[in-house]
Amino acid sequence: MFSSLDAYKEKMETLIESLSSKLKDTGSVCWQIGNHVKDGSVTPLDYIFFEIFQRHNFILRNRIIWRFNFGLNARKRFSGRYETLLWFTKGSDYKFNLDPVRVPQIYPGKTKRTEQGYKPSGNPKGKNPSDFWEFDAKQSFEGQPVWDFPNVKANHPEKTIHPCQFPNEVADRCILALTEIGDTVLDPFAGVGTVVSCxxxxxxxxxxxxxxxxxxMLANERLEQARLGELVVRQSGRLPRRPNGNEKVAQVPQEWLDLG
Ligand SMILES: C[S@@+](CC[C@H](N)C(=O)[O-])C[C@H]1O[C@@H](n2cnc3c(N)ncnc32)[C@H](O)[C@@H]1O
Structure with a gap:
C-alpha cells in the first residue's frame, strides 16, 4: 500500500528504470492502467506513466482503450468501463506481427473497383484490431473465476487502481503481436498469472x-496447465458476442412495463 500518489509514482519509476535496462532493443512494454479513485475524485494514471516512460526514452506506439462490460456501478458519476494499455517500444527496430492478431472483417463482402473489375477491398486474413479493444465478461471469465475468493477486493493492495484480473485475450494479443516464439515475457505484477501462462x-x-x-498458488496452477496445453485461452480475434434481442436477459421485465 502506498502512502500517497507521489510515493506510488516514485516506486513505479524505480521499477521502470530497472526494467528498461533489462529490455532488449527490439522489445516492448505494455503497461495496463486505470484510474486512481479517492473520495470520488478520479486521477487518470496513464498520463503519469506516459511521462515516466518518456523520461526513460521509450516511444509510445499506441494508447489502447480496453473496454469491458462489467464492474462496479457508480452512483454519483458514470460507471467506469475501460482501462488503458500503453504500448511503448525501446527503439524504432521493434517487433510487430499483425497477422496473428487480425480480427474478422465486419463487411468481408465489400468491394472496390480495380482494372480487373470489382474485387474484395479487405484483407482475407482479417483486419487490424485497432486501438479500441472490447472483451466480453461472460466469455472471458466464465469457467475461470480465479478472483472469486472472499474479501479479495478489500485485501487487494492496489484495489483502487486494478480491481480485477484481466482477460487472457488482452495478454494474448500483446504477446502474439509483439514477441516471437522463444522470447521472454516479464510481468512484474503477475497476479494469478494471466500473462505468464499465456x-x-x-x-x-x-x-x-x-x-x-x-x-x-493459482498462478502456478495456471502455468502448469499452460505447460500441459490445458489452459483455457479464448481464441484471439473473435468479435465480442452481441445480444440478438431474443435472450431472456435482453427482454424488458414485466415489472418495468407495468410502471407505464
Ligand atoms: C491487478 S493485479 C494483476 C492481475 C494480473 N494482471 C492477472 O490477470 O492476474 C496486481 C498484482 O500485483 C501484485 N503486486 C503488487 N505489488 C507487488 C510487488 N511489489 N511485488 C510483487 N507483486 C506485487 C498484487 O498482489 C496483485 O496480485
Missing amino acids: AEARSRVGIGFEFDPRYL
Missing part, C-alpha cells in the same frame, strides 16, 4: 513476480 501457452518464456501467496 506466454507459456504461446511457447514464450514467462516470468512473473507476485507477493500474495494466494494468487501465486
